Amino acid sequence: MNINRSRIYKTDVIILKQAPFLEKDRLITAYSDDYGKLKLIAKGIRSPKSKFGGSLETLNSVSLTIIKRNSLDLITESYTNTTYLNIRNNLSLLSKSMYWIELIDSLSVENEPIEKMFSLTEFTLNLINENQCNDLSLRYLELKLITITGYFPEIFKCIYCRDTLIPKDHYFSFKDGGVFCEKCTNHSSSSLLKVTLDCMKLLRYLNREKDITKIQNLEIDKFILIEIEKFFISYLKYILEKDIKSYEFIKSISNKEFQ
Numbered sequence: 494m495n496i497n498r499s500r501i502y503k504t505d506v507i508i509l510k511q512a513p514f515l516e517k518d519r520l521i522t523a524y525s526d527d528y529g530k531l532k533l534i535a536k537g538i539r540s541p542k543s544k545f546g547g548s549l550e551t552l553n554s555v556s557l558t559i560i561k562r563n564s565l566d567l568i569t570e571s572y573t574n575t576t577y578l579n580i581r582n583n584l585s586l587l588s589k590s591m592y593w594i595e596l597i598d599s600l601s602v603e604n605e606p607i608e609k610m611f612s613l614t615e616f617t618l619n620l621i622n623e624n625q626c627n628d629l630s631l632r633y634l635e636l637k638l639i640t641i642t643g644y645f646p647e648i649f650k651c652i653y654c655r656d657t658l659i660p661k662d663h664y665f666s667f668k669d670g671g672v673f674c675e676k677c678t679n680h681s682s683s684s685l686l687k688v689t690l691d692c693m694k695l696l697r698y699l700n701r702e703k704d705i706t707k708i709q710n711l712e713i714d715k716f717i718l719i720e721i722e723k724f725f726i727s728y729l730k731y732i733l734e735k736d737i738k739s740y741e742f743i744k745s746i747s748n749k750e751f752q
């Protein structure tokens with residue numbers, strides 16, 4: 494996508510990550526509503542007298558003024574909209590946020606905005622910051638993310654014979670992007686994951702429900718919660734073609750909380 498922008502442009506971003514660059518600079522990776530993922534230079538940020546202060550820390554929501562250059566564009570001004578203070582003071586909330594940020598970084602491409610990705614990320618970080626993002630809410634948000642990036646699978650019809658699925662356990666193929674009915678499983682181009690009827694019902698419910706407060710308060714059997722978590726993580730790993738490092742961080746923290 495060719496995005497026209499003037500030599501100096503302004504945009505709101507979420508900071509995804511930063512890395513040292515040359516002696517006193519940092520390379521900032523951010524996601525913006527207007528331009529998708531951006532890689533930008535913050536000059537002099539590593540000097541103690543830097544005008545940027547802590548405004549470009551990972552997770553911050555920031556308004557930026559940027560100068561276009563032939564190489565990496567340069568941040569000239571930053572205004573912090575929120576730093577998500579509760580997240581920074583709670584390891585469990587931080588681990589969920591870093592997981593989300595890793596998904597956004599992995600699913601987005603430079604200068605190719607994905608509709609609703611910025612607003613979904615702000616919504617997610619606010620929910621986590623308010624400590625309102627339980628496991629099922631996170632699955633709901635993953636489903637939204639899969640939907641806006643075009644990876645939402647077929648869960649209503651057999652992807653081979655197109656028959657409407659009858660209520661029983663089904664077989665899911667990541668590679669084929671959907672579910673096979675029992676009689677068509679030998680047409681899959683990859684190995685199949687068995688998805689129980691209860692898990693499938695929950696997937697469909699998450700797909701149609703618009704009100705997150707209903708999802709937050711839903712009582713779900715823990716075995717179905719475990720199954721749907723495995724389903725989403727396996728599918729996301731397949732889409733990203735890699736492990737999700739920060740997911741291991743979430744698991745290590747939740748395991749410690751149980752000890």
Ligand SMILES: [Zn+2]
Binds near residue numbers: 652653674
């Ligand atoms: Zn079929």
